Amino acid sequence: MAINTDQLLDSARRLRAEIGGDVHDRLTASIYAEAEQIADRAVTQSGQRSRFDFDRTLDRILTSRRWGFPAMFVLLLGVFWLTIAGANIPSQILSTLLLDWGYTWLHQGATLLNAPTWLSGLLIDGVYMATAWVVAVMLPPMAIFFPLFTLLEDFGYLPRVAFNLDRLFHRAGAHGKQALSMVMGYGCNAAGVVATRIIESPRERLIAIITNNFSICNGRWPTLILMGTIFIGATAPPFLASFVAAGSVVAVAILGIVVTLLVSAFLSRTWLKGETSTFSLELPPYRPPRVWQTIYTSIIDRTLIVLWRAVTMAAPAGAVIWLSSNIYIGDMSIAGHMVSLLNPLGLLIGLNGVILFAYIVAIPANEIVVPTILMLTMTLGANLAGAQPGVMLELDDAQVYTVLTQLGGWTMLTAVNLMLFSLLHNPCSTTILTIWNETQNRKWTMVATLLPLGLAFLVTFTTASVARLLGWA
């Protein structure tokens, strides 16, 4: 029985040398020959081909050099316009239900039960409000956006996006498949990071992992959509408002692609130098999307799962926010201390202390950034304005605008920079953990976390400075 495994490997090596180095090519060649022979016998092509080749005609437009990008822009614009225009009414209904009625009922119930103020405050003003806001802000746009996006995916459009972007990724010294992991990141960056496994070269895979953050994920779309709607869309005449809002969100998404390419190019010319691999991407046929099934699965799989994640994050975050704004050290609450500590830095980059504090609270999940900002602005801002906390509850878009501009002192610059910061800042803790799992390398995990954060500060500082120099803000 005693054959040594080393002996076995030795003779394999010897035989390989005898044959000559091209074993791999010879094996591949005989597999191909065999496959061709079998396929030839099994497949017959009938004479009459359909005269109108739908796929090829469509691809001629969607992947053409001239029309590929405009078509992509129009499709994205359409998706976001439907999302923003469609989410308006359900959003209002939900905020009336959850924030106005639900909140009042709960407080009445608490009074009936003689619950102590700290308890009802913690549970209703903290936990309930944060969760209710997350649901009201996120559910309607997500319930429209995800099915639409999934329909595009089911139809077969995403590989065309990858095809269009392939040339640009090549020029950036990255792998063309990065376009696919990038598109995956539009759902969730953690999933996008895992998807980079399709890239063979470790160098190009690292580039794809580090830049995946610039694909806007589920948790960040709502922030962008809200800012686009209440600040940017509102500057246009009403009949154009939702188009302008959608346009601003698409602009940020495209900026994300530009940043992905720039950072990839930067990395592949500095720390991650090397050859660019070639690959072939197969464009699948267009398939008529299965509308009902897609809507069903995208609502169950994406919308509700993302919403559930947001809710489970929002509930403890709500408690943290309430506690931090109701526990006093000296004459100020903990949140007050934090916010005034962060305020100078925040204002320097065109944001404010509340936003930066919200981003610290929201490290586990970007979904809760907007609710956190709103809650903190109202509690802290109300104190500044001398009003009672928790007066404005029926928050439709117009009232959110009032709260942010009047209590929070927001300007257009704040909104634009929040959109930019949301696009660029560090990945959420789940994604960071996934990056660590995939790379098993402390240094690259740090780079993937801190490089985006540094970029976010740099870009927002620049826009704030430029806006101030030109007298816009």
Add this chain to the structure above:
Amino acid sequence: MTVDNTVTPPSAPIAAACATCPMYNGAQLTRLGINMTDWDYVVALAGNPNTGKSTVFNALTGLRQHTGNWPGKTVVRAEGGFLYGDKRYKLVDLPGTYSLLSTSADEEVARDFILFGQPSVTVVIVDATRLERNLNLVLQVLEITDRVVVGLNLMDEAKRHGLQVDERRLARDLGVPVVPMAARQGEGIQALLKAIDEVARGMYATRPRRIHHRDPQLESAVAQLVRQIEFAFPGLPNARWVALRLLDGDESIERAVRDGTLGQLTQTLTPQPAPTIRLELEAVN
């Protein structure tokens, strides 16, 4: 092409009358989702990217793994279960790959599972409209394992493109069952289940096509190495494939030889093929 898209089992009185009919068993699919303890058989689902593996996976398990019309969607393996007849099956959805030869992470996941996971059946889903390129993978899977079922998917699209695929010819050439399907429409799922069941129970004796390398030098090297491998790891089910990998200088297989992972394959081997191999070894000795 067979069209059988009825999944609902007949109602109770009819069921009593049908119990002896072989067609009846075809309707006995119970989707177990992720509840899969104590399975009888493990089924691996392989195939090129974007051929509908996840659609088949969902149809069999009742799970709703996200499907998307683009290659490279599944990079980690998903698992689910179903009950067919009285047997419990665990189904593992592998990442889509064009080959098992190169070394990207997703191809390694697929290959390692087929090799080391030793599934009772490996189902290769192929795209009927791109048969030749898909067969490259089928042939490579057939080198590793005998127990293969080919799901000839997207037959509806092939028809739309004016292609006729002769599945019986294909089955004869490959030596394994070939099931025509249109998984998105639920067509062919029953026939696939039946084929999986037959191969798993050993009722369908497969005679897999092995790639013939018209290259005497290579073949004699393979023969030499196979003898040594079978001596070092008696009972290894795919010595020829291992020999080819070693000749190709495949580092992960070299590692598996060195650290004994490959040796373990001889112990967990399913009982059926073992005796014949032992006989051959005695002849060699």
